[in-house]
Amino acid sequence: MKLKFGWKFWMLIIILVLSLIAIRPSFENGVLVKGVEFNSSAYQSGLKAGEIIKEFNGNQVNSLSDYSEAISSLNMTEMNRISIKTKTSNAEYTFFAKGEPAIVAADIPKSNIRTGFDLSGGSRALVKPEKEITDDELANLISITENRFNVYGLSDVRVRPVKDLDGNKFMLVEIAGATPEDLRELIGSQGKFEAKIGSDVVFIGGKRDITSVCRFDPSCAGISECFSSAGQDVCNFQFTLYLSEEAAKRHAGITGNLSTNLSNSGYLDKKLDLYVDDKLTDSLFISEDLKGVVTTQIAVSGSGAGLAREDAIKDAQANMNKLQTILITGSLPFKLEIEKLDSVSPTIGEQLTSNILLVTLLSFLAVAAVIFIRYRQISLTMPILFTMVSEVIITLGVASLIKWNLDLASIAGILGAIGTGVDDQIVIIDEIKLGKIHGWKEKMKRAFFIILGAFATVFVAMLPLTWAGAGLLKGFAITTIIGITAGVLITRPAFSEMVKGVLKD
Known part of the structure; x- marks a missing residue:
């Protein structure tokens, strides 16, 4: 025929x-860099998302399991010089990391076909602002939300606007590898941060009042102490943030009117109260040496708790990461309601x-x-x-x-x-x-x-x-x-x- x-x-x-x-279809070996923590040593070395790691600290990397083995072989107790070669730019990046590097890696996609969260695993939230907003306001909300996720360390994030038949506007968020709790914490609350002395606001989260927040540097951010209390372990964290000149002058003006604490010598009679979404999260003593002084450097502290010491450390680190994220990105412009929350494991x-x-x-x-x-x-x-x-x-x-x-x-x-x-x-x-x-x-x-x-x-x-x-x-x-x-x-x-x-x- x-x-x-x-x-x-x-x-x-x-x-x-x-x-x-x-x-x-792709048959390339290696792992894909999905994200690099902002301002981390890996980020500052020039490593960017989208590059392909072929070698890590002298170990050949053909798959994600090879990369994980290379990570686990690191000596976590001292600074390690880590050499990373990427095929995309034919470059070699050298940076220092204490512990696991701030890199999010994944297997190289076998093709250009993209899968949604219900096939690749992750969490999805359908979010609605509490009030009616314009398309421009929704676009601004999405931009701020994406920035918050990136700062928090979640790289594989998809945020897009959607509407229903009645014209109601929603924000659809899909995150691979995240839990529903991560989503609820990051978008279920507005994340409004305020530091007050009495009823006076000293500074708020965001770029207007905060120029920089210390992260990934043990010299100015980390777990300060752990102890047992009421049948559980508690760990305190502390990190440094840097105020704008205007916020520093505001702090000096407010503290200049305070008196010395007679019952607690060395400190002023009012504390610096930290509020997240109008809830008091911590109160910090203010040294009398700071009275009326324009200082741009502020130490912020908090805590985490757990039944075991390891759980307390993890909780403290998570709380510190969340607070640092809010301080860097500022509050969301609108209060949000989570209409629907789904999760699928990989x-x-x-x-x-x-x-x-x-x-x-x-x-x-x-x-x-x-x-x-x-x-x-x-x-x-x-x-x-x-x-x-x-x-x-x-x-x-x-x-x-x-x-x-x-x-x-x-x-x-x-x-x-x-x-x-x-x-x-x-x-x-x-x-x-x-x-x-x-x-x-x-x-x-x-x-x-x-x-x-x-x-x-x-x-x-x-x-x-x-x-x-x-x-x-x-x-x-x-x-x-x-x-x-x-x-x-x-x-x-x-x-x-x-x-x-x-x-x-």
Whole structure:
């Protein structure tokens, strides 16, 4: 059997090749730098997100497990000179780190296909401001929120605006590797920081009053002491922050009116009270030497507790990180309400991906069996399977090109588009084999009239889903539209040529 195909078939082949290029399967070794802590020694050395680590401290790195082994081999009790080579810039970075470096690493993606949080694992929150805001205000809120996550040390963060059918504005936050508690702490509260002496505000969080906050430097930030109290361990932390000149003068003006504490010599009669979201978190004594003095350097302290010493240290470090983040980024411009909070572990995400691939393969085989039973011709079954696979590749290629995150809804949209495609292909075969109209062109006109009618109906039906459910169904609508559009413009015409060649042979 010798088949001859026209330009429509070869256009499909070209589109498939371009789609595979867009997907770009990768077999590169190493680990991808997802993020570097701002102002850390690694950051200051020039290492940036997006580079690929090939060697770490003299150890060859081919995978994330190799990187983890290299980290665990570090001597955490002294300064270590760590040499990192990255392939992207062919550079070698040397920096000092006491303990684990402030680098977030991950396996190199095997392709350009991006997966959503329900396939890759992580947490997702649908957040709504307490009051009505404009699009510009929402964009500003998203910018500040992204900055807060970056400062906190969470790198794989996706924040985007969404709307529901009623026009209500939401912020959708997806974070890989974060817990729901992390999300709730970072966006569930406004994070308004105020330092007061009595009722007078000395300084607030953010760039206006605070020029710098010490982090990742043991000489000015860390755990100061641990002790046992009331059946649990307590650890205190302390770090230094630097005030702007205006805030320092404000501090001097307020302390200049204070008196010496008669019951606690060496200190003034009022404390520096620290408030987060209007709740008192700590009160610091003010040395009498600071009375009326313009000083830009302030020591901030706090504590953490736990049943064991290790738990207390972790709690203190987490509290210090949160407070430092609020001081650097300032408060969110609006109070937020978490409307919906979801979490999926990476393990479950991997299982879902495996199950999806298995179900897709079984559905392909089931379709092939049904088509073969109906027409009793393997030569008709193969073009349908080829077209189904082509539509999947083209849809994934377009999704990679536009950098769309594929979630469960998106996968459902791809499968739905494939189902619509199979139905269209059966229409074409039936019109050719069983149609009463004579003439190839007339049969194709009739078939494509039915196909275009179905396409228009599905396309219009998908449009409201792009913003329905606060955008949570957008993936389904996008991939369905991509799939059916590619089908009508590319795969259906090519399929008609393949079927024509088979039946005329």
